[in-house]
Amino acid sequence: MAVIPDGVLDILAEPRSIKMAGTVDNNGVPNVVVISTLSVLNPETIAFADIRLGKTRRNLRQNGKLTIAVIGGGKEACQIECRFVHFEDRTPLFYRWRNLLWDRMHMEIKGVAIAGVVNVRGAEL
Amino acid sequence: MKELVIPEDVLEILESPSSIKVIGTVDSEKNVNLAHVRMVKVVGKDTIEFAYLCDEGKAIENIRKNKNLSLAIFEPDTIAFQLKGRAKEMAGGGKGKLFDGGRDGNDEPKPAGVVSMKVRDIYALTMAVAGERWA
Numbered sequence: 631m632a633v634i635p636d637g638v639l640d641i642l643a644e645p646r647s648i649k650m651a652g653t654v655d656n657n658g659v660p661n662v663v664v665i666s667t668l669s670v671l672n673p674e675t676i677a678f679a680d681i682r683l684g685k686t687r688r689n690l691r692q693n694g695k696l697t698i699a700v701i702g703g704g705k706e707a708c709q710i711e712c713r714f715v716h717f718e719d720r721t722p723l724f725y726r727w728r729n730l731l732w733d734r735m736h737m738e739i740k741g742v743a744i745a746g747v748v749n750v751r752g753a754e755l
Numbered sequence: 756m757k758e759l760v761i762p763e764d765v766l767e768i769l770e771s772p773s774s775i776k777v778i779g780t781v782d783s784e785k786n787v788n789l790a791h792v793r794m795v796k797v798v799g800k801d802t803i804e805f806a807y808l809c810d811e812g813k814a815i816e817n818i819r820k821n822k823n824l825s826l827a828i829f830e831p832d833t834i835a836f837q838l839k840g841r842a843k844e845m846a847g848g849g850k851g852k853l854f855d856g857g858r859d860g861n862d863e864p865k866p867a868g869v870v871s872m873k874v875r876d877i878y879a880l881t882m883a884v885a886g887e888r889w890a
Contacts, residue, residue: 650827652779652787660779660787662827664835664880699777699789707791755778755790755807755814 632747633673634710641702642670648701651678653689661685667731668698671744676710679727680717680741690714696745699753707753717741760800762889765838765877768830769795769803778805779825780817790814792826794866801874802843806866810847815870818842824872827880835880836889843871 634642641647649668653661663686667679676698680687690696694714701707718724719741731737761769768774776792790813794806805826807815818824822841829835847868877889 646831648775648829648831650777650789650829652777652789652825654781654785654787656785657823658781658785658821659823659839660781660825661839662777662779662789662825662837664827664829693785695785695787697779697787697789699791701775701777701791705791705793709789711786753777753789753791754809755792755805755812 631674632749634670634676634747634750638700638708638710638750639670639673641700641706641708642668644702646703649678650699650701651686652697652699653686654693654695655685655689656692661689662699665698667727674747675744676712676747677723677727677742677744679731679739680743681731681737681739683740683743687717690717690743701753708750709753710750711748712745713748715744715746717743758801759874759876761797761803761838761874761877764834765828765836765889766797768828768834768836769797771830774828774830776805776826776828778814779827780814781821781823782813782817783820788813788817795826798871802871803838803874804869804871806869808867810867815845815868818845818870824870826872829880837878837880838872838874839876839878840872840874843873845870
């Protein structure tokens with residue numbers, strides 16, 4: 631496991647930063663989606679809500695490969711390679727997120743994806 | 756099979772400087788690499804080019820071995836799409852339509868090359884319609 635450095639935590643905390651989640655199916659085809667609920671549970675663990683995850687959910691269950699890209703307001707970019715752990719439902723964390731997202735966005739969540747940080751690096755092409 | 760034509764609403768944000776674009780590639784161990792794409796040009800009804808700054812980056816290394824690509828584009832506060840397709844060719848040394856029209860004189864770093872991507876599917880990523888096929 632690795633720890634998200636302070637500089638990246640700062641970008642993640644920017645309200646206007648963009649977060650995307652990349653997964654892969656077993657044929658090696660990537661899938662990249664925008665994630666608006668990404669949260670840092672601790673510097674080694676991230677979480678995001680399953681609101682309308684389709685292919686992402688299937689890919690995570692197939693092989694657990696997950697990379698998060700974060701683009702800050704100044705267009706600085708980094709990526710967090712993760713190992714998917716599980717989807718939580720019917721746990722205190724799930725109910726807390728469910729109530730919060732319903733109050734703020736009127737969106738029903740199906741679960742909360744939990745993933746451990748494997749490494750953090752730049753995301754320039 | 757119906758040929759894909761990139762729709763007008765997707766074309767609009769593809770070349771928009773304010774949209775955020777991230778390309779997903781995969782290595783032989785099925786690890787996903789995400790890279791921030793700064794320059795994109797539409798070069799055909801189903802083909803785009805994007806520039807890379809470094810020949811030795813992980814994304815370029817992945818594309819040489821696995822041609823499957825996913826490009827997520829997001830115009831903040833408006834709309835987002837995912838373009839799925841395959842890399843057709845890669846050109847270094849200033850070749851490719853992205854370099855035409857003269858990029859000299861601006862402050863952006865000079866690209867090392869371009870990747871040409873044939874788009875096969877487009878999906879909406881905006882929350883209310885996320886996951887729906889767009890084209």
